[in-house]
Structure formats: structure tokens, C-alpha cells
Amino acid sequence: MSTLDDIAKTEGLDDLYPLFARERYTAGWHKKRRSLWEEPKTEFRPRHWSYAEAHAALDQASQWIDTELAERRNLLMFNPVGDNDYDTVRTLVTAYQLIQPGEHARAHKHTPNALRLILDAGPELFTVVNGVKLPMVPGDVLLTPGECWHSHFNDGNETACWIDFLDVPLVHRLEPMFYTEHPDVYQKVEQTPDAHPFWFKRADINAALDKVTPDEAGIRRHVLDSQDHILTMELTCLALPNGATLGPVRDTVSRIYAATKGSGTFRSGEHEFNWKRGDIFAAPAWARHEITANEDSDIFEVCDKPVMEKLGFLRAE
Numbered sequence: 001m002s003t004l005d006d007i008a009k010t011e012g013l014d015d016l017y018p019l020f021a022r023e024r025y026t027a028g029w030h031k032k033r034r035s036l037w038e039e040p041k042t043e044f045r046p047r048h049w050s051y052a053e054a055h056a057a058l059d060q061a062s063q064w065i066d067t068e069l070a071e072r073r074n075l076l077m078f079n080p081v082g083d084n085d086y087d088t089v090r091t092l093v094t095a096y097q098l099i100q101p102g103e104h105a106r107a108h109k110h111t112p113n114a115l116r117l118i119l120d121a122g123p124e125l126f127t128v129v130n131g132v133k134l135p136m137v138p139g140d141v142l143l144t145p146g147e148c149w150h151s152h153f154n155d156g157n158e159t160a161c162w163i164d165f166l167d168v169p170l171v172h173r174l175e176p177m178f179y180t181e182h183p184d185v186y187q188k189v190e191q192t193p194d195a196h197p198f199w200f201k202r203a204d205i206n207a208a209l210d211k212v213t214p215d216e217a218g219i220r221r222h223v224l225d226s227q228d229h230i231l232t233m234e235l236t237c238l239a240l241p242n243g244a245t246l247g248p249v250r251d252t253v254s255r256i257y258a259a260t261k262g263s264g265t266f267r268s269g270e271h272e273f274n275w276k277r278g279d280i281f282a283a284p285a286w287a288r289h290e291i292t293a294n295e296d297s298d299i300f301e302v303c304d305k306p307v308m309e310k311l312g313f314l315r316a317e
């Protein structure tokens with residue numbers, strides 16, 4: 001008996017539906033769930049994570065897990081949606097990463113793009129990207145674009161911690177994932193430049209911010225010149241004077257914020273969090289949100305706006 005025979009024998013829709021299920025069709029008039037809705041309705045929620053907590057937990061964990069075992073000793077921040085235990089927002093993930101004196105994190109490369117915001121570090125902390133040694137200094141931002149070899153070294157004697165931002169969730173959704181471990185485990189250092197397009201020094205960021213005219217709320221913003229290297233994320237440094245409020249913001253962009261100086265509040269709907277230096281807070285797409293500084297504050301914002309823009313999906317309220 002063929003499917004065509006089975007279809008011919010049906011006497012009503014109720015006979016057809018089991019056939020559809022068996023042959024993997026869904027009747028457009030008989031869907032289990034809607035496929036279109038009036039406006040974005042993500043299940044992702046605004047969240048806040050504490051640097052003090054994450055740092056203490058990673059420091060504690062380093063008694064039991066070293067970089068040999070872990071490759072990367074990091075703590076990812078996930079949004080509790082369904083069985084998700086990875087994505088911070090729909091397209092992006094963020095993690096605190098801690099590396100103890102003398103530790104090295106092995107070289108690998110992958111299609112997802114990554115960048116790091118350095119929080120705390122002593123001398124002789126550095127990343128090697130494609131053979132180029134780039135120091136990791138507090139406040140700096142370093143890019144490791146997709147398919148660049150990267151490894152991290154703490155040759156000093158202070159515990160170091162930074163924040164990783166990656167577009168891995170976007171790569172999971174679109175599926176172009178490739179990952180390779182370096183054949184020599186660590187890369188040879190071939191260059192130690194004083195400046196590099198992947199290296200944004202805090203002093204240069206501050207100098208750029210100083211030249212910006214504040215908006216009506218008194219906020220200065222400087223977008224890092226990273227888009228030739230990472231196409232999926234936009235990186236913005238924000239300087240909020242005491243009392244200033246950013247927003248309300250509501251658009252189709254997913255955002256992760258990291259406070260690099262100061263303290264304040266982050267509000268979105270019924271969610272309200274107090275943040276301070278080193279903390280992370282995330283605003284999923286279409287979550288109307290506001291950020292207020294309770295002292296002069298600096299915030300680093302990573303978002304997927306370039307993706308939404310290029311695909312024609314950028315909409316703001």
C-alpha cells in the first residue's frame with residue numbers, strides 16, 4: 001500500500017491528519033502553534049550577573065579545575081529558557097574567564113567570533129592571535145575574530161579575569177560551526193606590536209570618548225572600529241555621568257552590557273537590578289529597558305545590531 005493509496009481511501013480530514021503526521025507534513029490550517037505574531041515575543045528575560053559572585057566561584061573552582069583540564073576556565077551566563085544552559089541572549093553568549101598565575105589556555109580556532117573585555121590583570125597577561133602577542137590590560141578590548149588562532153597566557157603573578165563575548169548562539173542557529181585545535185598546542189609568538197587592529201586600549205577609548213559631544217541625557221558613546229574584523233557584533237563604549245539615564249531602548253537588537261566603572265540600576269519591565277563594576281546585564285530583543293548611573297560610570301555594550309541591519313530586521317519602537 002502506497003501513501004497515494006492511503007490518501008485515496010480517506011473519508012475526511014480526521015483521516016488525513018494521521019497520514020500527514022506519518023509522512024511529515026503539517027497542514028497550514030491545522031498547526032499546533034502559530035508561526036506569525038504581531039511583534040517580537042522572546043522568552044529570553046532581562047538578567048543580571050554579579051562579578052563578585054562569578055570571580056569568587058571561579059577562584060574557588062581553580063583549586064579543582066586547571067586550564068590543562070578545562071582548556072578555558074570560564075563561567076557562562078545563560079538565560080533560563082526551556083532547556084537552554086548556554087545562550088545569554090538569542091544570538092550572543094558571555095562568560096567570565098579566570099586564569100591563575102603560570103596558567104596557559106591552549107590555542108584553537110573556530111568560526112564564531114569572540115572578543116574580551118579585560119577586568120582585572122597584572123603584568124604579563126596576554127593573548128596570542130595568529131602569532132601576534134597582545135597584552136591584556138584592564139579596560140582594554142581584544143578581538144579574536146572567527147578562524148583566528150587564539151591562546152591566553154598568564155606569565156605574571158596575579159590572578160586575572162576578563163569577560164568573553166561570542167556569537168556562538170547565532171552560529172548554533174545558522175549552523176556554520178567549525179572548530180580546530182592547534183597542532184602545536186600553543187602558538188609561537190611571531191610579533192609583539194605596540195598597536196594592532198584587534199587591540200583597543202582603554203586610554204585610546206577614553207581619549208575618543210572625551211572628543212564626543214554628549215547627547216541630551218549627557219551620555220557619550222563611542223563605537224569601536226571593529227566591524228571590518230567581526231561582522232556580527234557592534235561594540236560600544238558608553239560614558240554615563242552620575243544621574244544620567246540611557247533609554248528607554250526598545251528594538252529588535254539583543255544586547256549584553258558590562259559595567260567597567262561606577263554603579264547604577266538596570267530596569268526592564270518588572271525586572272530591576274543594581275549593578276556595579278564588572279557586572280553583566282542582558283537585554284533580549286524587544287525588551288524595553290533603561291540604565292541609570294548612580295555615579296560617573298562606563299559601560300561596554302555588545303549587540304547583534306549589524307546582523308539585524310544587514311538582514312533588514314532592524315526595527316525600533
Ligand SMILES: [Fe+2]
Nearest residue numbers: 108110114150
Ligand atoms: Fe576560543
